[in-house]
Structures are given as C-alpha cells and as structure tokens.
Amino acid sequence: MSVSLVTCAISIVGAGLAALGGLALFQLGEYRGARRRRPEEEGSPGVSEPPGVDQPPGVDQPMARYQPMVRLLAGEDANFLRRNTGCPKVAARWEKSRRRIGRLYLKELAADFHCLHAKARVLVATSPEQYAFLVPILFKQQFMFWRTVATIELRLALGGWNVPQANLRELVGAIEAMQREVSRAPAVTPA
Amino acid sequence: MTLAELVRWTGYLNGAIDVCLLIQLLRYGLVRRYCWLFGYFLADVLEILLPIRLPTRSVWYGYIYFGGQAAKAALGVALAINLWRLALLGYPALARFGRQIVIYMLLAAISVAAVGLLLEPATPRGQNPLVHSLQAIEGAVDSMVLAFLVAAVLFLLWFPVKVRRNLAVCIGGFVFYWFQRWAILLLLNRNPAHYTTLGEVSLVLQLGCLVLWMLTIRPEGEIVTTVTGHRWNPAETEHLLGQLDAINARLDRMVH
Numbered sequence: 314m315s316v317s318l319v320t321c322a323i324s325i326v327g328a329g330l331a332a333l334g335g336l337a338l339f340q341l342g343e344y345r346g347a348r349r350r351r352p353e354e355e356g357s358p359g360v361s362e363p364p365g366v367d368q369p370p371g372v373d374q375p376m377a378r379y380q381p382m383v384r385l386l387a388g389e390d391a392n393f394l395r396r397n398t399g400c401p402k403v404a405a406r407w408e409k410s411r412r413r414i415g416r417l418y419l420k421e422l423a424a425d426f427h428c429l430h431a432k433a434r435v436l437v438a439t440s441p442e443q444y445a446f447l448v449p450i451l452f453k454q455q456f457m458f459w460r461t462v463a464t465i466e467l468r469l470a471l472g473g474w475n476v477p478q479a480n481l482r483e484l485v486g487a488i489e490a491m492q493r494e495v496s497r498a499p500a501v502t503p504a
Numbered sequence: 505m506t507l508a509e510l511v512r513w514t515g516y517l518n519g520a521i522d523v524c525l526l527i528q529l530l531r532y533g534l535v536r537r538y539c540w541l542f543g544y545f546l547a548d549v550l551e552i553l554l555p556i557r558l559p560t561r562s563v564w565y566g567y568i569y570f571g572g573q574a575a576k577a578a579l580g581v582a583l584a585i586n587l588w589r590l591a592l593l594g595y596p597a598l599a600r601f602g603r604q605i606v607i608y609m610l611l612a613a614i615s616v617a618a619v620g621l622l623l624e625p626a627t628p629r630g631q632n633p634l635v636h637s638l639q640a641i642e643g644a645v646d647s648m649v650l651a652f653l654v655a656a657v658l659f660l661l662w663f664p665v666k667v668r669r670n671l672a673v674c675i676g677g678f679v680f681y682w683f684q685r686w687a688i689l690l691l692l693n694r695n696p697a698h699y700t701t702l703g704e705v706s707l708v709l710q711l712g713c714l715v716l717w718m719l720t721i722r723p724e725g726e727i728v729t730t731v732t733g734h735r736w737n738p739a740e741t742e743h744l745l746g747q748l749d750a751i752n753a754r755l756d757r758m759v760h
Contacts, residue, residue: 319694323687330683333657334676426748433748438595438663445600454748 385411385418412469419465426458507700508560514707519552521714525721532723534670537590540583541674547575570638577645580682581610584649587675588656591667598665609655610648617648624693631696643689650682670725677713684709 384390391411394404430451437447505513522545529535535542551572558565585606592599621644627636657675660667667675688706692699 319690323690326683327687330654330679333654333661333679337657337661337672337676430748434663438598438665440597442596442600445597445604448598448601450749 381418385414415469416466419462419469423458423462430455430458507704511700511704511707512560514704514711515552518707518711518714519549521711521718522546522549522552525714525718528718528721532721534721534723534726537726538586538670538674540579540586544576544579544583547572547579551576573638573642577642577649580645580649581652584652584656584678585610587653587671587678590671591656591660591665591675595663595665598663602659609652612655613648613651616651617644620644620647620690628694628696631693636693636696639689639693643686643693646682646686646689650679650686653679653682668726670721673717673720673725677716681710681713 391404391407394407398404434451437444437451440447525545526542526549529538529542529545551568554572555565555568558568588602588606588609589599592602621640624640627633653675657679659665684706688702688709692702695702
C-alpha cells in the first residue's frame with residue numbers, strides 16, 4: 314500500500330470518527346433540549362426522553378393519515394385511467410405523481426416506525442436483566458425495516474408498484490394499533 | 505533545541521500529566537471504578553520514567569519501550585472492555601446483552617485488525633525487521649481497540665444510553681487516542697525515515713488527550729442527575745415489539 318493510499322485510509326477513518334463525534338454531540342444537544350422542554354410541558358423536573366419519542370405522530374387521527382395510501386398504492390385508479398382515457402400521457406403523469414406521493418407516505422411511515430422503535434429501545438434499555446433477549450429482536454426489526462423500505466424504494470424507482478389492498482389495510486391497521494399503544498405509554502420516571 | 509530533544513521533553517511532559525492524572529484519580533476516589541485506566545496511565549508513566557537515564561539507541565531502552573507498549577496494548581484491551589461494562593452498568597438488560605456479545609465484538613475487531621496486518625508491506629530499507637513487526641502488531645492491536653470502541657459508541661448512541669460524563673470523556677478521548685496511535689504507526693512503518701517527526705506528532709496528540717482528561721475528569725462527572733426511560737412494563741414492551749414485528753411482516757408481504 315502506497316503512502317498516499319495510507320493517508321487516504323487514515324483520512325477516511327478520521328472523517329468517520331469525526332462524524333461519529335458530531336453525532337454524539339448532536340445527541341447530547343437533543344437530550345439537553347428535551348430536558349429543557351419536558352419540565353415545562355409535563356411538570357416533571359429533570360426527566361428527559363430521547364428525541365422523537367415524546368410526541369407520538371398522528372395519534373389524533375391515525376387511520377385518516379394512511380387511508381389515502383391504501384387507495385393510491387393499490388393501483389386501481391391507475392388501471393382505470395389506462396383502460397378508459399385512451400391517453401397514455403395522462404396515465405403516465407398519474408403514475409409519476411402516484412410514485413411521488415407514495416414516497417411521501419413511505420417517508421411518513423418510516424418516521425412513525427422510527428418513533429415507535431425509539432420508544433421500544435428506551436423500554437428495553439430500562440428493562441430488567443432477564444429481558445436481554447429483546448435486544449437482538451430490536452436489531453432484527455430495524456434491519457428488516459431498512460431492507461424492506463429499500464426494496465420498496467427500489468420498486469418505486471423502477472416503475473410499477475401495485476400492492477394488494479388487503480395488505481395495505483392490514484399495514485395501516487397495524488400502524489393505528491401501534492399509535493394507540495404509544496399514546497397509552499406511561500409517563501417517564503426518574504430511575 | 506533539536507527535534508529529538510523536543511520529542512524527549514514532550515515525552516517527559518506526557519509523563520508529568522500522567523502523574524497528575526494518577527494523583528487526580530486517587531484524590532477523587534475513582535481508582536476502583538477506573539482501575540484499568542489507572543493501570544494504563546501507570547504503565548505509561550513507568551515506560552517514560554524507567555529508561556530516563558538510558559541512551560535512546562540502547563538495547564535496554566528497546567526492551568523497556570516494547571515491553572511498555574505490549575503492556576499498554578494488553579491494558580488497552582482490558583480498558584476498552586471495562587469502559588463498555590461501565591457504560592452499561594445502569595441498564596441490566598443491555599449489560600447482560602453486552603456481556604454476551606463482547607466476545608463477538610472482539611472477534612470482529614480482531615478481524616478488522618487482521619486485515620490491516622495482512623496489508624502491511626515488507627520491511628522498508630533501513631528499518632529493523634523486528635521493530636517493523638512489533639510496530640505492525642502494535643498498530644493492529646490499536647486498530648482492534650479502536651474498532652471495538654467505535655462499535656460500542658454506535659451501540660450506546662443507537663439505544664440511547666446515558667453515561668456518566670467522566671465515562672463519556674474517557675470513551676471519546678480514547679477513540680481519538682487509539683485512532684492517532686494507529687494512524688501514526690501505519691505511517692511510521694511506511695516512512696521509517698520520519699520517525700522523529702511522527703513521534704513528536706503522536707506525543708503532542710497524546711498530550712492533548714491527557715490534558716483533556718486532566719481538565720474534565722472530576723468527581724461531579726460521576727453524579728447521575730437524570731436517567732432517560734419509561735417505567736418498565738413487560739406487557740407493554742412485548743406488545744410494542746409485536747406491533748413492530750407486524751409492521752415489518754406487512755411491509756415484507758408488500759414487497760414479495
């Protein structure tokens with residue numbers, strides 16, 4: 314390995330570590346922000362939560378948020394347009410918009426998943442010793458979610474993505490149930 | 505003052521700060537908790553003090569230097585594991601999981617170090633082959649400890665786990681400390697002619713780390729003021745995990 318390659322390797326590792334340090338500082342800032350915010354909101358001094366956990370998304374109207382996604386991604390409207398308009402331009406434009414909006418919904422879905430997962434991590438982190446087996450489950454879930462979202466993104470990028478409506482309804486139902494669960498979460502407590 | 509003299513005096517300054525840190529750990533009653541850290545600083549002081557009257561190129565100087573480096577490498581591994589254990593102390597489930605995976609983390613870190621070792625070039629002209637090999641091994645151990653600590657930091661940030669300020673300073677400082685050691689040794693084995701310059705750079709960077717620890721390790725850094733978390737509720741957690749599984753399963757069905 315030449316000196317320039319070594320320097321390059323060292324720079325890459327150094328940049329990675331600097332990024333890690335930046336992330337750690339960012340996390341610290343988030344904690345401090347959370348600690349400053351929480352007491353005013355809940356009247357529990359000195360208690361903090363990780364970022365993104367304290368405000369469950371869409372708890373007020375969970376089903377309504379994902380209902381349009383069911384219809385949008387089922388592809389019935391696109392098929393109808395293709396069959397009845399006789400104008401490929403309109404169908405193509407519809408497809409393009411459908412993919413764009415589908416991505417937005419997917420982004421929302423990912424945000425909800427991460428929020429719930431962050432809460433689950435906090436719960437597992439504070440759990441007794443015998444629940445250590447839950448830690449690899451959390452890893453697996455995170456990995457599976459990333460893999461699945463990446464596959465969906467790939468499908469969206471490559472074109473058609475028609476999903477059976479029943480599956481989409483199940484998915485939305487699952488999110489709704491999770492959001493209900495989050496809204497019922499107990500208040501934070503100092504250890 | 506020549507560069508060689510500057511290196512020697514920077515080494516002494518490092519030793520002096522090491523002594524200050526040892527006194528500080530004793531004074532604040534942190535020796536028991538940070539016993540491996542104490543051992544590491546002690547080994548560093550001995551490595552500087554023992555050859556103080558010996559000529560730099562003597563055989564005994566070499567023995568003390570490489571003996572000290574070997575001791576510090578072993579202590580470094582123990583220290584990294586100790587820091588990992590301390591970071592997870594207040595989190596029983598994570599601590600148990602941490603104990604279970606520490607061997608795998610070490611094996612992964614050894615693999616990373618082994619790759620670096622395999623890429624080592626042949627001994628350059630003008631460098632002692634034994635010195636070259638010892639430095640390569642030292643660099644590999646440093647990269648192993650670095651990889652272990654980086655994995656530990658990623659785990660702690662992902663969960664997230666709150667750690668004592670002293671511990672955070674130690675982990676952060678040692679990530680940089682082992683990174684610079686690994687980087688300098690890597691450069692040194694390819695440019696043995698720049699031994700003195702690289703040695704000075706390494707000593708100055710180590711001095712920076714030591715000063716940082718001296719200024720930031722305090723008794724109040726051990727006090728935990730807040731702990732992040734919800735009241736433990738097994739039913740709720742298992743239900744939540746079930747829901748997360750369901751979301752993944754449904755997403756998976758959408759894909760396949």
